[in-house]
Amino acid sequence: MTTILIVDDEYLVADILAYALEDEGFMVVKASNGRKGLEILDRERPELVITDFMMPVMDGLEFAKAIRSRPQTAKLPIILMSGAQASIGRDSPELFEAVFDKPFALNEVIGKVKELITPHD
Template identity: 70%
Template sequence: MTTILIVDDEYLIADILGFALEDEGYMTVTASNGKKGLDVLTRERPELVITDFMMPVMDGLEFAKAIRAREECKNLPILLMSGAQGALGREHPELFKAVFDKPFQIAQIIDMVKQLFPPDKH
């Protein structure tokens, strides 16, 4: 089962997205900022990261750079969700597989996740 790390300081967004992905057969873990996300990344070894941009402690750009600095995470796909900083995220295609502007349709993110990791058929 594919594990997805969702990092967002808005718990409601993380929970709703997590529940939607779990309904599609994925396992999700969450963190409220990039620093906590790095701890979860080490512990859970997710196959995909979905992160917000604007967060306390460590923003999404700093978080993505910290992920890429880890040898074992060089190819880990990262999806960015952003209310105001989507353009900044798009300037870094080496960090983000895709950028979703808030408010986004959850179906758009689920479609991207399914493209990257087709759900198990069993």
């Protein structure tokens, strides 16, 4: 089963996204900030990351740079979801495969996830 890591300090957003992705057959793990996300990354080996931008401890930009700096995760697809900072993500195509503004259309995010990874059991 394909694992997706969602990193967002807004639990409601993370939960809604997680439920929608689980309904599509994905396994979802969640973290509330980038530092916790890196810990989960090492343990769970997700095939895609969805991250918020504005978070405590380590923001989405720092988190994405940390993922890219590690040889084992350098090619991992990362989707950014952000309110005011989406333009920063769009200015960093080397970090993010896709950027969605909050509020986002759930079906568009799921469509992009499916495009970036092919589920396999």
